[in-house]
Each structure stands twice: as C-alpha cells, then as structure tokens.
Amino acid sequence: MSAPHIIGIDIGGTKCAACLARGGQIVRREDFPTADEPGPDAVLRRLAATAEGLLSRHRVPRERVIGVGVSCGGPLDPEEGLILSPPNLPGWDGVPARRILEQALSLPVRIENDANATAVAEWRLGAGRGFRSLAFLTVGTGIGAGLILDGKLYRGKAGLAGEVGHSTILPDGPLCRCGKRGCLEALASGSSIGRRAQAAAKEHPDSILAGRELTGRDVVEAARAGDALAREALLESARYLGIGIANLLQILDLERVILGTIAVHAGEEYLDAVRTSVREHCWPSICDGVEVVPCGLGDSAQDYAAISLWLE
C-alpha cells in the first residue's frame, strides 16, 4: 500500500498555488498570479482545476487522496471554512472557501491561516520536529505567530491566537497599522525596519539609504553591504523582536522558537541580536536551552504548510 496523497493549496495576495504531495513530499506544484482571476470564486475554481490537473497527470485516483489542505492569510474561520477579509486579499469577505473547494473537488478540505499552518509544517517536517510546544513567528510586512502547545495547534476561541505582533511592547510607542500604539509589529516588522531606516537616513543625506522609500528587504540588503545606518535599524528591531519572543517564553515556557521570512534573510548578526535580547528579557530558567532558529522549510514553507494540515 503506497503512502496517501494530499493536495495543498496556498492562497496568497500575489500568487496562488496548488501542489500534490505524497508521504509528506511535494511531487509537483503549479502557481498563477492571484490578479489573473477576477475574484475569489474564479481563483478558487482555477485552484480546483489546477489540482484536478495534477491528479490526472500523475494518475492519482481520488480515493488515494486523503484531503485538501488550504493555507491562507488570516483572519479566517477554520471551523466554518470561511476566509474573512484578509488585508492582503481585498474583496475576499466571508468567502466560503471550504464549501467551494469541497464541491469542486469532492474531497474533504481543511483550512488554516498561514501562520498556524506553517507552525504545523515546521513542527511536522521542519525545524520543530520532536518538540511539544513551540512558536513559529513570521516577520515580514506584519508579524504573526502559530502556536503548537502540548503537541497540538492552539487556535484560541475564534482562531485569533498568535496575534503576538499586536501585543504592546512599548506603551505610547509608534502607531501600528492596526491602530494601536507600540505593538511588536510597529517596532520589529519588515515594514517598521524600512520606516526606521528611512527616518534615520533623513538625518544622514550622504547615506546610500537617503532619499528613497525603503522596505525591510532594502534595509537587509544595505546592512549586508555594510551600511551602518541599515545595520543599526536592523539591530534595533532585533532587540524589540527579542522582547516579544521573551514575553512569549515567559508566558508559555516553550521548547523552541522558529522564525520565518526576514529572519531567514537578515543573516547571523540579526539573529544573534534577537537571541541576545531574548536572554536579556527572559529568565535563564525559562530560556536556557531554548533555541531561536530560522525555519527549516525555506521557500517551500507555504506548500508544506498546506499539506501539513493532513499529516499525522
């Protein structure tokens, strides 16, 4: 008896992808620009058709497929299978994605927000294998976390657990895009790194960063090229990220913390600054032996996130 197949679907603001996996390995994936289709219904129908295509090309009969996993930016309602107006998917307001995909594919569908799904993927297949309690933090435009607690994904009462990006780290601090002040996201996300470097560059018109809009990625690149302002902006954000991680550890006494997105690209100096700040803001009895590591699944994390919803 061969290993069961799983279909993974990743719905993103820029790209959507469907993949076919077998025994936790991705056999084949296909993606298309989300903007190619006029709206949620058309995107979901195309994803279903892409999945059908993968099954037929690989001659996988439907009864060999245990299910379809969908990873999508939150907020969403995993119980009801609804996508609830994620900021990166304008117009996706209360979309019954599970029902649409179940009808189109005649297969059971599980749907989870991308931070949660990636936490499951890292726990099953990546840098979190073998641990019972861990957090996966994505540090990109925003900051979100997925929590595995006592060997189970923890969702909270309405699937909103893990919004550590909007915990308050600096009361009366900078305004966050969520409307609150001093959120971890306003202090340590990729966007906040860009803003911080941009503000600093205004006072140093000779800097290579001066006179332009900056993203977190721009700052990471400039820091890698040795720019002092960029390094400083990056290290300040690392300090705040360390505070946010230390708070998670003080509250949840986790075994491991896994970082995605910018933490993977920003390099060892940034990671070391995060770790130093964690140790400064967390009890040794809680953080000793707890490694803060980049995610293990790299660029395929989103595909594994989707299929991992069906891995035991």
Place this chain on the structure above:
Amino acid sequence: MSAPHIIGIDIGGTKCAACLARGGQIVRREDFPTADEPGPDAVLRRLAATAEGLLSRHRVPRERVIGVGVSCGGPLDPEEGLILSPPNLPGWDGVPARRILEQALSLPVRIENDANATAVAEWRLGAGRGFRSLAFLTVGTGIGAGLILDGKLYRGKAGLAGEVGHSTILPDGPLCRCGKRGCLEALASGSSIGRRAQAAAKEHPDSILAGRELTGRDVVEAARAGDALAREALLESARYLGIGIANLLQILDLERVILGTIAVHAGEEYLDAVRTSVREHCWPSICDGVEVVPCGLGDSAQDYAAISLWLE
C-alpha cells in the same frame, strides 16, 4: 455510593492548611503557622498528621479518598513532585514533598504551583466554569498566572508557563525584584503600587500616605477612603495590568480572565480601569465579550485550589 473524598493541602509562607473535601465541597479545614515547625520535613509531617486527624474524626476510611492535592508557591516540579526554592519558603530547596506525603498518608499525591492550582479551581468551581480557555492572574506581592488552554491546564516544558508577571511591558522601565527591567510585576503588583504611592507621597508631605512604608493594601485602603494620590497610584497600575492582560489575549485569544488578590479588594474603579486599558490595548475582535472578573472562590480559593487537582 457517596461522593469520593479528597484531601487538600496548602503550603504557604505564613500558614499551612489541610482540608477534607467531599464532592467538591470542603467539609473541614485546619491550619497552623508555617514558622511553628523547624523546617520542611516537620511541616510536611504535621500536615500529614492534620490530614490523618481529619479523616479519623470524620470517620472516612482511606479507600474512600481518591487522592491528596497540594498547592504551593512555585517554582516546583509537578512531574517529580519537588518544591524548588519558592521565594516565600526559605530553606525549601528541592523538597520531595510528594514522596514524603505519599509515604506518610499512603495515598496518591498531586502537587501544583498555586497559580496553576487556583486556575484549575476557578475553572472547575469558580468564575471560570464552562470555559475552555482562560487565565487566572494573582496580583499580590507578585504577579503570576495559571493558564487553562483548550480545556486543560497548560504548564509549559518545565512547569514555568504563566510567568506573565515577568513579561516586559516597558523596556528600560523600573527594576523588578527578578533582576529584569520593566516587568509587568514591577509596574502592577501590590508591592509596586506601594512603591509608586510612596514615591508620589514624598512630593506631597501633606498626604495621609506621606512618611511611611506602604504596601499595596495600604494604598487600596487609602484609595477607598478617597485619597487622591492613592487613587492615582492604583489607576496607573491598573493601566499596566490591562496591558499585560491585553497581551495575554492577543497571544492566546482567551474566553475569560480571572483576577485574584488585590483585584478582589481594590474595588470597581480599579477593575474598570483595568478593563478600559484592556480594550485600549487589545483588538475588539479578540476582547469583545471577554469578561475580566474577580475570582469566584474568595478566601477559600487556596483550599479549593488544592482539592481541584483531583476533580474531573
């Protein structure tokens, strides 16, 4: 068949108590000053003897007792049954309390730190009945939490979960007794309220608070008597407590938050200030409908904490 009996043991820095309970109701309790006995061994032997006395006076045969629950200040190791140097019990360093009590009473013993045990008690019998995910926060000399997540006590990897009192709320803020800066405990515990009021009173020598050492309880009493400085100190601490609670909610998307100790005595104005701060620092989608309430078990909370470790 009558309801099973449980023995509850509460080990505190000031007093120790043993109680006999039946069907979740306390039948009888007895306590003695901890300092009456020369050390941990003698305290535990006297607790066992007190429990024996309760059983024989109430003619409860040992086979009717399902177990002994012990609540004690942390840190402790619930798996190994060890008490590990709690700050309020000097000299209790690695005391094998479970083994000693199991040998003395020939009954199975469960031991849990007091914040965790009270969280279980409030969930089973008090203000948390019917919820699946909640936090109990004790706000006294220190701040600690017990977490019930997805219908189960969550302990973390080494029983240190819930140390939200030492999450960082104000980077570079006041020094905490734990050695870190800006911990929630340094900003919102009873002791910090006393310190804050004392500092304020120095600038107002006419205040009824001036010229003396102040505890949180002194400040609560002065605030109830209408003293403006005391009210201000209390409300500032309420604001920080609200930030700590908001952070818990953003991370864990809980259904309810239960407050013990000072929150029970400080009155409605303080509680309202805490609730206002929670709403200010938490997303409406997460905190709407989440009540922040005083604990339901009042002065008997510690006894119920101990017996609740054996309630299903």
